[in-house]
Amino acid sequence: MIANITGYGLVQGIATCLDTLAAQSFGRGDNEMVGIYTQRCFILMCLIMTPIVLIWVNAKPFLLAIVPEVECCELASQYLKILSTGIPPYVIFELSKHYLQAQGIFHANTYVLIFCAPLNVILNYVLVWDKNIGIGFIGAPIAVVLTDYLMATLSVCYVIYIDGHQCWHGWSKEALRHWGYMNQLALSGVLxxxxxxxxxxxxxxxxxxxxxxxxxxxxxxxxxxxxxxxxxxxxxxxxxxxxxxxxxxxxxxxxxxxxxxxxxxxxxxxxxxxxxxxxxxxxxxxxxxxxxxxxxxxxxxxxxxxxxxxxxxxxxxxxxxxxxxxxxxxxxxxxxxxxxxxxxxxxxxxxxxxxxxxxxxxxxxxxxxxxxxxxxxxxxxxxxxxxxxxxxxxxxxxxxxxxxx
Structure with a gap:
C-alpha cells in the first residue's frame, strides 16, 4: 500500500502531463518538443522520487510509528528497501510508455507487457516457492524489481531500434526551462x-x-x-x-x-x-x-x-x-x-x-x-x-x- 500511494501512484500521476503536452506537440507536428517534454518530466520525477526512495530505504522507524507489530514492520521495511531499487526503471518505463503513446504507438508497451507479465509470475514462483532457488518472502520484491528493469530495457530498445526515435533529438538544455505549466498538469494528474x-x-x-x-x-x-x-x-x-x-x-x-x-x-x-x-x-x-x-x-x-x-x-x-x-x-x-x-x-x-x-x-x-x-x-x-x-x-x-x- 505504501509503495502504491507514495511511489507508483506519484509516478503515474506525474507522467499524465505528457498526455497533454507531448500529445498536443505531436499533433501540431512539433516532434522535437515531444522529446523535450519527456526530458522535463523525467527530471521532475527524479527530483520528487529521490527523497521518497531514501525514505523507503529507511522505512522501519516510520512503520513502527504507525504499526505496532514489529515483525510486520520488519518484513515491510525489507520489502520497500528492495523495491526502491526498482523505482528508476519504473520511471523510465512509465515515461517511455507515455512518450510512445503521444505518437500513437500503443502496441509497443503491449508487447513488452505480454512478455514481462507472465515472466513476473514465473519469477515470483521461482524466487519465493521453488525448493532449490526460492528465498521466501523477500523473493517477491526481487521479482518485481527484475521485471521493472526488463520492461524499461525493452521499451528503450524499442524506441532506439524500431520506432519512436523520430521525436528524440538528444538531451536539450530546454528541458530545464518553462516548468510552470508542466507542474500544474502533473499536480492535477497526481491528485x-x-x-x-x-x-x-x-x-x-x-x-x-x-x-x-x-x-x-x-x-x-x-x-x-x-x-x-x-x-x-x-x-x-x-x-x-x-x-x-x-x-x-x-x-x-x-x-x-x-x-x-x-x-x-x-x-x-x-x-x-x-x-x-x-x-x-x-x-x-x-x-x-x-x-x-x-x-x-x-x-x-x-x-x-x-x-x-x-x-x-x-x-x-x-x-x-x-x-x-x-x-x-x-x-x-x-x-x-x-x-x-x-x-x-x-x-x-x-x-x-x-x-x-x-x-x-x-x-x-x-x-x-x-x-x-x-x-x-x-x-x-x-x-x-x-x-x-x-x-x-x-x-x-x-x-x-x-x-x-
Missing amino acids: TIEAEWLAFEILTFAAARLGTTELATQTVLSTMCVLCYQIPMGMGIAASTRVGNLVGAGLGQSAAIASKASIYVAVIFGTLNALILFALRDKVGALFSNDDDVIRMTAQILPYGAMYQINDALSAVTGGLLRGQGRQKISGYVNLIFYYIFALPVGLYLCFGLNWQLAGLWIGICVALVSVSVIQIIVVINANWEQIIQKSIEEFEHESEENNV
Missing part, C-alpha cells in the same frame, strides 16, 4: 490518481475493523474492480492521446466527435463489465477463498461493484479526455471533493453509524463515482474547443518565445 487509490486504501482499513471476513471480501472486490478497470483505463489513454493530437492540430470539431465516440464506447464496455460481474457474483468468491462466509458475502456485495463499473468506465474515459484537452485540474478537484467530502463520510456513516457494514462503504464509493463521472461528462460535452485550441497555441508560442530568448 486524480491518488484521490481514488487512497480512498480504496481507506476503505480497506475500514473493512479490517469489521472483521476478517469483511476484509477478505473487500480484497476480493477491490481485486476484481481493479482487473475490470484495465479496460476503461486503456480506453482513457487512447482517448487522451487522440484528443490531444487533434487539439494540437487545431481540429476542434474532430476532437469533439472523438470525445463523444469515446463516451459511447465507455458506456458499452462499462455495461459489459457490470453484466459479467453480476452474472458471476456467486462464483467469484470461490476463485479467491474456500471460506463459505467470504464466498457468500462476496456474492452479496459484488452487485455494488457491478453498479460501479459503468461510472468507473465513464470516469476513466472522461478523465482521459480532460487530459487531452489540458484540463485535468478539473478531474483532480472533482475527485478530491466527491471522494473525501462526500463518499468517505457517507460510506463510513452508512457502515458504522447505520450498521450497513461493507455494503455501506461501497454505496458511498458508488455515489462518489456517479457524481464524478456525471460532472466530467458535462464538462467534456460542453467544452469550448476554440478556447482549448487557443490555450494550446498560446502555450506553444510562449514556449517558442522563451526558447528564442
Whole structure:
C-alpha cells in the first residue's frame, strides 16, 4: 500500500502531463518538443522520487510509528528497501510508455507487457516457492524489481531500434526551462490518481475493523474492480492521446466527435463489465477463498461493484479526455471533493453509524463515482474547443518565445 500511494501512484500521476503536452506537440507536428517534454518530466520525477526512495530505504522507524507489530514492520521495511531499487526503471518505463503513446504507438508497451507479465509470475514462483532457488518472502520484491528493469530495457530498445526515435533529438538544455505549466498538469494528474487509490486504501482499513471476513471480501472486490478497470483505463489513454493530437492540430470539431465516440464506447464496455460481474457474483468468491462466509458475502456485495463499473468506465474515459484537452485540474478537484467530502463520510456513516457494514462503504464509493463521472461528462460535452485550441497555441508560442530568448 505504501509503495502504491507514495511511489507508483506519484509516478503515474506525474507522467499524465505528457498526455497533454507531448500529445498536443505531436499533433501540431512539433516532434522535437515531444522529446523535450519527456526530458522535463523525467527530471521532475527524479527530483520528487529521490527523497521518497531514501525514505523507503529507511522505512522501519516510520512503520513502527504507525504499526505496532514489529515483525510486520520488519518484513515491510525489507520489502520497500528492495523495491526502491526498482523505482528508476519504473520511471523510465512509465515515461517511455507515455512518450510512445503521444505518437500513437500503443502496441509497443503491449508487447513488452505480454512478455514481462507472465515472466513476473514465473519469477515470483521461482524466487519465493521453488525448493532449490526460492528465498521466501523477500523473493517477491526481487521479482518485481527484475521485471521493472526488463520492461524499461525493452521499451528503450524499442524506441532506439524500431520506432519512436523520430521525436528524440538528444538531451536539450530546454528541458530545464518553462516548468510552470508542466507542474500544474502533473499536480492535477497526481491528485486524480491518488484521490481514488487512497480512498480504496481507506476503505480497506475500514473493512479490517469489521472483521476478517469483511476484509477478505473487500480484497476480493477491490481485486476484481481493479482487473475490470484495465479496460476503461486503456480506453482513457487512447482517448487522451487522440484528443490531444487533434487539439494540437487545431481540429476542434474532430476532437469533439472523438470525445463523444469515446463516451459511447465507455458506456458499452462499462455495461459489459457490470453484466459479467453480476452474472458471476456467486462464483467469484470461490476463485479467491474456500471460506463459505467470504464466498457468500462476496456474492452479496459484488452487485455494488457491478453498479460501479459503468461510472468507473465513464470516469476513466472522461478523465482521459480532460487530459487531452489540458484540463485535468478539473478531474483532480472533482475527485478530491466527491471522494473525501462526500463518499468517505457517507460510506463510513452508512457502515458504522447505520450498521450497513461493507455494503455501506461501497454505496458511498458508488455515489462518489456517479457524481464524478456525471460532472466530467458535462464538462467534456460542453467544452469550448476554440478556447482549448487557443490555450494550446498560446502555450506553444510562449514556449517558442522563451526558447528564442
